[in-house]
Amino acid sequence: METPTLFICLYIICLSVFGLSTAADTLSSGQSMKDGDKLVSTGQSFELGFFSPGNSKNRNFFWVANRDKPLTDSHGFLTFSHDGDLVLVNQSKSVVWSSNLSRVVKNPVAQLLDTGNLVLRENSSLNSDDYRWQGFDHPSDTLLPGMKLGWDVKIGFERCLTSWKSKDDPSPGDYTFRLNINGLPRFELFGIQYNGSSMASNPVIKPLFFYGENQMYLLYEVSKSEFIIRLLTNHTGWLQLYVASTRSNAWNIMYSIPNDKCDAYGACGANGICRINRDPICDCLKGFVPKSPEQWDLLNWTGGCTRRIPINCTKEEGFLKLANVKIPDLLEFWLNNNMSLEECEAECLKNCSCTAYANSDVRGVSGCLLWFGSLLDVKEYKEDNYGQALYIRLPKSELDFVHNSAKKKRMVIAILMSAIAALFLSATVYCHQIQNRIIKSKGSKIKEEDVDLPLFDLATIVNAMNGFSEDSLIGAGGFGPVYKGNLFTGQEVAVKRLSRDSRQGLEEFENETILIAKLQHRILVGLLGCCMERDERILVYEYMQNKSLDYFIFDSEKCLLLDWEKRFDITIGIARGLLYLHHDSRLQVIHRDLKASNILLDGSLSPRISDFGLARIFAGDEKEVKTRRIIGTSGYMSPKYAFDGKFSVKSDIFSFGMLLLEIVSGKRNRGFCHPSHQHSLLGHAWLLWSANRATEVIDGCLYDLVEPQVQRCIHIGLLCVQKFANDRPAMSSIVAMLGNESASLPRPKQPGFIMERSSMDSSAISKHEELHSINAVSMTTLDGR
Incomplete structure (x- = not known):
């Protein structure tokens, strides 16, 4: 046998990498384990055996016994000593590792539990929690x-x-x-x-x-x-x-x-505070100034800060509250868990060396913690419900300075805001006039009265996007690239920039700007403003931290993060957003490009409908419109729109039904492949429904599903994708069906597009090839109104 590498140790490993095993989970007195043997927990979750690190690329190790004394050959083995200790011995029978029990165990058994815990106990107590030793303690x-x-x-x-x-x-x-x-x-x-x-x-x-x-x-x-x-x-x-x-x-x-950078210990030096949302991130605590200003100018904060006015232990001193911070390191401190916060303040004032105090209980209930000397490693948390309040000792003159500065700052801000408001009003009128002339000179159809959005100047956008660097790029579409950045206020934004070589982008820009400016709903992505300076056409959106729905549901790993409860909430949200567009807004809007990649998710995984470049406003008496240019995303277009160019609210209903089936199944409609037929996902779902086996379409990632609710969603999805538009329910009915599990549902009729394109007649493919978008990216058509 080839001599192994330096370390051969015990390991616990997740078995999902290797598949099932039939090895035992116990090692009893008189038995031993050698290289190649292993214990496997009952539930096939963890494994114990020997390994050599150089030959373990795909293994995830949880526990190693003989970390300090590796075996140098493959002749070691795991067994029990005469005192009942679990021991690892080498070829010369020397003990290199031991469980080191404090008392003798006469009939020991080692067992690998499904928790990953290796335990040692008496054989007579095999099913009890009476452990004489356990790996979890080490x-x-x-x-x-x-x-x-x-x-x-x-x-x-x-x-x-x-x-x-x-x-x-x-x-x-x-x-x-x-x-x-x-x-x-x-x-x-x-x-x-x-x-x-x-x-x-x-x-x-x-x-x-x-x-x-x-x-x-x-x-x-x-x-x-x-x-x-x-x-x-x-x-x-x-x-x-x-x-x-x-x-x-x-x-x-x-x-x-x-x-983040503020997690580095003492990042801002003594008496400094780190704020990750600021630029630069380091600042001195109130009442302190840089110890070496020339170093701070070079963004070297290690020298820290010193008091502007020293404390002199007088009654004229007080405390400044600093909220939501990670309290300083406990270099020199005093602790009393029984004091109130008021008593803590008085105690600090008694001691001339006390520099700050706080609750010792993180819940802010009681307890006193005092600091002496410098305050090191203070960090401000971004979230309001994190961290504690720290009270910093300052001379009265500093407290007055801070309070007066804050008061003056508020007054200055109020005056400036009034002046800015007046200037902004004048500038807005002027910019509208100038930009309207520029737009008209380029043949654009946006009118001044159509845009009711803040106008960002190009310099602000360029600065927020770090010069449109590659590091800021987060995506691209038919409109152009999408960047992530931060405005000067600290707000995270996503910016869509029209590509200069985009054939359809100007029309999409106009359509989206006009529409979203007139629509307000929490399920629609928020458009914060636009920029129409020089040759640039830019839309500024609120940033969605969790990207888009397709990022999760079509990924074999990330799908686990969207359980059924969350997917159902997302479905309800999308339905209510469409109900607003179709019925409740002051305009009746047909989205025309509803798909998983156009459903963005915020920090709490709540949905936002986005991308209104293809959307169309319907007049009050319009029920259906025909267009000669059929542009959208293959797999989501309704049959009537794809073949005849006719679209209505029922076109969006078809797209919603398709999206609902994708949410349930975790599979894309376009490109769906099944070994026994050539149907699309839509056709596959219809076959299973017809055979009373609808639950087989459910995503394998869903472990906590409420089966009747999921079946109901499949049923509703199939009602939405029926071939003929008149058979499909209205959005108001869909919202009611989703919200009322006791309401009866009609039986769906056969959907359209149940076959993949490969099984369609070749002449039909040729005739309608232009109707399909090859890569799932929206293309744009002019509103035509």
């Missing part, structure tokens, strides 16, 4: 659900995570993630304080912090059983939360620390 670099990170204070026992030395060397590395209980309990990763609640908004995990007299620890629970999670301290110093489904072998990073 973590390496990874925290699994149910593992404790923290202290058993009574016996002085700590559980912490220590990184590997390198990606191929599992010996203890340079980075440790632990609970520091000196003073105020806090989590630290290589000096960076970490608030365990910052992962609390994640939909997959639930962090729990236990704070008692004898025990203080953090553990995570999985909020959805179809996921596996692990918290890793990696060899480069990152703390990363990984998530995978129980059916997949791919891990996704859902959270990382540090996740």
